[in-house]
Amino acid sequence: MSTDFFTAMEVSASGLSAQRTRMNVAASNLANAETTQAAGGGPYKRRDVVLATTDLDPNGDANVKGVKVSQIQQDASPPRLEYDPGHPQANAQGYVAYPNINPVEEMVDMITASRAYEAGITTMSSAVNMAEKALSIGK
């Protein structure tokens, strides 16, 4: 087994990129919390990021695992119904279907993603710091 610092940085980068995707999706969910007409009809459906491990080491080291976004799936939970007969999207009974989004949940998700992103940055700067130490040998 042999990994260089670039592998470690790639692993960290995969984490950063995954967390950024989570952040984007959470932001998109928050932005569309009241969207009653999404593409394809009906209210906007909450999106959820699915993360999966991935092998990043070119030498096939099974212990070095990166992460990737395997899919962004739609939350199948039912929409929130609000009585508003005057709304153009109201159904026959006068209810409007709003997205199945709980802004608090999205905020928590954003905070989690943000902390994980920071952890990834710390990890990457550690790798950079180590590489610098190695380069300073003999100076």
Added chain:
Amino acid sequence: MSSDFSSVDKLANAMTFHRERHAVLAGNVANLDTPGYRPYDITQHEAAGGGLEMTTTEGVAHMTAGGGEPGAAYAKEFDDGGAQGGPDGNAVSMERELAKIDANRTRYATAAELVSRRMAMIKYAAGDGSGG
């Protein structure tokens, strides 16, 4: 009898080990939110003389210690069982991993510094004590 360079070899092995361990720990941090992920860690093989710090420190402190052959920085992986799993089966503890990464980085820096000093000593000796 070990040569002046054998301690440098051992330190280089230590640095290789810490570099590879960093990549493994970085993978744990990257998978902080991956469902079902169990963190890995690597440790030095017992044959290499147990604790890495002991092996390298011994090589530096007692030049006649010898023993460890080059390439002894052999590592094996283990599923880090110390961490508690969450409801999604992910057992990565961010604090734990970051603490490990920091300690690992410090060990790496220490080994790098020791290599520098060892080389400076060799240089000094090669320069007939004139300071290189």
